[in-house]
Amino acid sequence: MKPLILASQSPRRKQLLEQAGLSFTVIPSDVEEKLTKKNLPEDLVASLAYQKALNVFERYPGHLVLGSDTVVSLDSHILGKPTDDDDARRMLQMLSGGWHTVLTGVTLLSAEKEVTFVEKTEVNFFSLSEEDISMYIKSGEPVDKAGAYGIQGLGAMLVEKINGDYFAIVGLPIAKVVRALKTFNDHV
Known part of the structure; x- marks a missing residue:
């Protein structure tokens, strides 16, 4: 097992990953995240996760590496x-007061195989007063x-509803990641 x-x-x-019961080591990448207006949000998060x-x-x-990146998109503006x-x-x-999209790109990479995908979740904010902000x-x-908020913390109070994977908003669509890991036969 890698x-x-x-x-x-x-x-x-x-x-x-710990919640899913996975054994892993944390070794942060030193890739500099550069957001450009030329990139479509889906392409950007997929590219950054892969990089x-x-x-x-x-x-x-000799390892299996998991890279991920998350962006918030409003009308294709990152x-x-x-x-x-x-x-x-x-x-x-x-x-405030509208819908936006949270996109999380994931890449799993080993010597034998590569899997990259993007998970999109729609998020609706309450109308926020200046005091709220x-x-x-x-x-x-x-x-x-x-996007200047974390749904897993106090930012939860800003969110009226979501359509999609809550965990992708937090930063990793864990159920899809575990299923993708299973396709690397030597791992999960």
């Missing part, structure tokens, strides 16, 4: 992680989150 490596330092992805997996796989070729509180405020104002920003939670 050892599994998570090519991410995301505590949320780590927790989801992250490949970056670690090149250092550990919202990455906010650069500061003002950027977080801008993003939350854009998302300011309180959320003061919590510090938006800092390292795509």
